[in-house]
Amino acid sequence: MSTDRIIFSRPRRAAGELANLEAVLSSDHSHGDGPFTAAATEKLRRITGAPHVLLTTSCTHALEMAGLLLELGPDDEVIVPSFGFTSTATAMALRGATVVFADIDDRGNIDADSVAAAITERTKAIMVIHYGGVAAEMDRLLALAESRGIAIVEDNAHGLGGSWRGRPLGTIGAVGALSFHDTKNVHCGEGGALLLTDDILMARAEIMREKGTDRARFLRGAVDKYSWQDIGSSYLPSELNAAVLDAQLADFDAIQAGRFRVWNSYAAALPDWAARNDVRLMRVPADREHTAHLYYLRTPTEQRRDDLIDHLRAQGISAPFHYVPLDSSPAGLKLGRTPNPCVRTAEFSSTLIRLPLWPDLTDAQVARVVEAVTDFTV
Ligand SMILES: *Cc1c(COP(=O)(O)O)cnc(C)c1O
Secondary structure, eight states, rough: OOOOBBSSOOOOTTTTTHHHHHHHHHHOOOOSSSHHHHHHHHHHHHHHOOOOEESOOOOHHHHHHHHHHHOOOTOOOOEEEEOHHHHHHHHHHTTOOOOEEEOTTTTTTOOOHHHHHHHTTTTEEEEOOOGGGGOOOOOHHHHHHHHOOOEEEEEEEHHHHHEEETTTSSSSSEEEOOOOTSSSSSOOOEEEEEEOOHHHHHHHHHHHHBBBBBBHHTTTTSSSSSOBSOOOOBBBOOHHHHHHHHHHHHHHHHHHHHHHHHHHHHHHHHHHHHHTTEEEEEOOOTTTEEOOOOEEOOSSSSHHHHHHHHHHTTTBBBOOOOOOOOOTHHHHHHHHOOOSSOOOHHHHHHHHEOOOOOOOOHHHHHHHHHHHHOOOOO
């Protein structure tokens, strides 16, 4: 048996990357909003169906822009899943808003009952992370938000190309955010995008992205000079990032096919072992399409999770866990409020393990991972 290390994640190279980079570097234009920004934006519009797409320097920055667009301030509260990446919370805390933590459901998504219990008259937004690219229970969340005039912001870092009841993830709430960090399905090193449906928010967002100026309107010839219009920051990525992103997006179908091959292999090979060992596997309900961003399983206890990670490591397989609960983190305790204990987050976080998943993982490597996992008695 081969003992080559199987790493957890490796970004896939896209065919056109070097040619695109060469084109940017040999042009006079490597700052943002050039031809590759336009081309990548158009591809994202096609994949997501979003009327408005703005490339950003990261998903975190797209979420910061959401906070600016919603005019969050110190009197406001934003409900955030306690199981998630820090960006979702810190982008809101940066505006001075109080982060209010809600618990998750059995798929790792923000739980509507927990959200309902956390809403106050100060609640201005609900943050949704579609964990692993599997949509949250959007009907209940939309009903809660719409009846109270609360905005839903989708942190869709995992979910490019996913959908809920036919609706593309990232376009269901008022604002959607994508990540092109190199651990995500499509990447440009560091990058992101803001997805909007509302024309008025879009007009404001393109100013906020460009240091508060109407440079975008100037570039379209709509005004004869550009000037300071609004608050904003430098959220526009360079053409170098857009060039890599455009090449990656051109290969999107191949990237996804590679990831689904691995995901489907795990999903087909592990159920018998899981049933014998009281292990819960990642599941996707029939009314939503996922993105094969990650594959996780959950052991009955934290001790056995840690043992399984050690067992895999001994066989050269890297299988980490993630998301230390936000509600009990140092910043969460200082900047947030937790109306009800997030018990499912604590359980999810302490029993989860992620298997290696990237498009160029070979079938032989996938078979080795399956063999190593199913060798283990939980
Ligand atoms: C990766 C990730 C982010 C941050 O993305 P960046 O582009 O690195 O800012 C935010 N939220 C979630 C759920 C993520 O997985």
